[in-house]
Amino acid sequence: MSEALKNQVAAVLNEPACATNRSKDDAARKKGCTKQLTPGAAAGGCAFDGAMIALQPVTDVAHLVHAPLACWGNGYDNRGSASSGSDLYRTGFTTDLSELEIVMGQGEKKLFRAIREVIEQQSPAAVFVYSTCTTALVGDDIVPVCKAAAERFGTPVIPIDVPGYVGSKNLGNKLAGEALFKYVVGTMEPEVSTPYDINIIGDFNLSGELWQVKPLLDKLGIRILGSVAGDARYAQIAKMHRARVTMLVCSKALINMARRLEETYGIPFFEGSFYGISDTSAAIRTLCAMLVERGAPADLIDRAEALIAEEEACARAALEPFRPRVAGKRVLLYTGGHKSWSVVSALQELGMEVVGTSVRKATEEDKTRIAEIMGTEAHMFENMAPRDMYAALRAARADVLMSGGRSQFVALKARVPWVDVNQEKHEPYAGYMGMVNLLDAIDRAINNPLWADLRTPAPWDAPPAPAAPVTPLDLSAMAGTRADFEDC
């Protein structure tokens, strides 16, 4: 790893704005926040993957991956980030290095040519160039290549130095944020500036989730100036230094970027979530209060309260029809954890029982909150081994699993309904109406007649023994595992 990259990784791991980091002693902080991976028991993306997750939703940029085929050939166009403009971000561009090119050290030259070709063919707003394990290992230095290409072709060419081996997906997110801050933020000025300009960091507009929230902001006159990177244009990142407030959505991963915007440009930030009714309202309240503090007219707060009252009433009325269809159903939640408490409370409001929720990425504060809502800590768990989860679901100790794609088949093979609540999902669940979509998805999943048919024994099997009483889910009886197989 180059000296520059090594220093950057160390700096990123020592994130002062991170509460978890602050609570550590000096020795622990020096070790950084990356857990050592366990060979043979790891499942999750690398730093390159993390950078892509953060940046690929920038729609009008050509994302060019400097690598042999696997890094991007196996990965392009695999996400549900929606665009209202260019489709360029979905096209997979890579240098596809061959053996000979690697051995002969022709990587940098090929990269330069590839940048020229992609600019000529696609006229992108910018080119993001990603380094990867192989190209970093053989010493290809993408930074000067990008600099030379940008000067030569008159289009921004941004180096994203994130070889996969430097660490986890989370680290990759952070390194991507660093690159944006270093090379893009502040390079353009907005045509107009309003006291209602905000940045949203950490929302990726999956299935249009940002647009589910945007009408609320539209009604209040709030403009999304900067976005990393839901339905984002390159110019929105270049101009984000002129926003009044930054909202950091559901993610500690890009906290470094929010902090740097605050330190350098005086833009305060807060962490909020658009998942769940109460979280959405809280986020709007905080956002408006902060905008007013930064000079927006004070009536914004009253308008926000009126909007919240109206939207909450509307959402609750829309949710009510689902109550008889979902009440009494037992949910097992397996998500990152810190974004789950607001959803938990909404599900409980409709009479559903949350029998367990993972708190893998939750802070101590989040855990306290979840324990408060659920009345006990007994239903919180860290990681659950797939076999344990399968056994619990097969024994019908939950009626539905809500999780990310990797545990999907654990539920399905156990003949239990599954609702996707992670980044690969195909439906938007953000804001007030998002909760209605989520309940609709839960309803469709658990009330599908398919499950009864699936559990019916085959004609050649003897009729089943009378069903044994279902034992409740006992999380403490499970050994747990170090491996985080749902690394979201």
Place this chain on the structure above:
Amino acid sequence: MTRITHPDRALSTNPLKVSAPLGAAMAYLGIERAIPLFHGAQGCTAFAMVHLVRHFKEAIPLQTTAMNEVSAILGGGEQIEEAIENLRKRANPRFIGIASTALTETRGEDVAGELRAMLARREDFADTRVVYAATPDFHGGLEEGWARAVEAIIDAMVPETAAGPRLPAQVNLLPGSHLTPAEVEAIADLVRAFGLDPIVLPDLTDSLDGHLAEDWSGCSLGGTPLARIPLMAQSGATIAIGEAMRPAAERLARRGGAAHVLQTPIGLRATDAFVAALMEIAGTRDVPARLKRDRARLQDACLDAHFHTAGLKVALGAEPDLAAALGQAMVAMGAQIVAAVSTTSTAATAQIPAEQVLLGDLGDLERLIPETGAKMLITHAQGRMMAERLHVAHLRAGFPIFDRLGAQDVCRVLYAGSRAFYYEVANLVLSHPHRPAPEDFGALPIDEEFTHAPAPSARH
């Protein structure tokens, strides 16, 4: 509870129904060395033949008694005699299946009586079986015509009292008109796998399966062996698939052997019921290992496909047996039949899992799709125009399918076929991806100032 209603109007727009004589012709084509013969004007035959040719992509030996102005008034008995004589000369069929049409039925000809007298007189016709079914165009559709033809064959050729001992392992299999040749073959194969010997009536598996024959035939290219039809009186049991085949099954039951009228085996539950019936008939709890694997694979396919079928709003237009079978298979996967149109009111019509079934046409479906927000249309090829106009996914099912190849090869029955069907449905959903846009959510568009205006691409 399904409500069956007739639309209150005089005009039929884009009919769903296919005529009954055509159904009878299709059934007759499933008999060995057969030629179907329409008793009517030659146009009746021409339209039906074009329909059959476009669907099966085969030469169809459909003939006509070519009623003219004189015979339409004075009676067509002589036309039939002449037609049989000519057909025997030109194609040497062993079986001629006559289907009446609206013209001859309106005239009120006693074809059956005249035919009896004529055949008694013409001993030289003895080596050609002639069967007659009354199938006026104005009564029922393809399903009814097919069923009437099968009943006519049984009446004419299966003796009331069996000539030999009961054969417990021999089973009569009466497939409905809604099954493709490939589906009949799959079902017959399964029956054989249980150690049973099926007599399939009619049997399209080798007559309209689409194969290149060594010689020009002029008759059907395969079908139920004529010699086996009388043996049906000795079978241990009869399996009929679809409600339309119930009268035929009851006729055979009167000749001995229990009749089972089974649901079309599409979907897990219906196939389970079908297999359970076969186990009962065969008296075994042992099933082929292949079947167990196929069931487990269908279960897995259901899991994978259900994400795309759950909540899917479907508009369905098909004759009753097909509509009931496909409708139930879809509903079992969480889909909703929000609009249903069928042709006639039968026991199967009441089994179509929709609140209301309209005995109407494709024009009704075209009106109902926007009203109900249906996203998928399941009907025959004539639905393609509305599917294009309304931008809905179109799953082709029924007859005719003239704008796709291999209609005879589609197999949606039993565990394996149901798996293919669910994949087909899910893939159709996936091929019409919904691309979210800001306005879907009531959001304003992103400010113009952020949009990158690409330079015109460089020339080399």
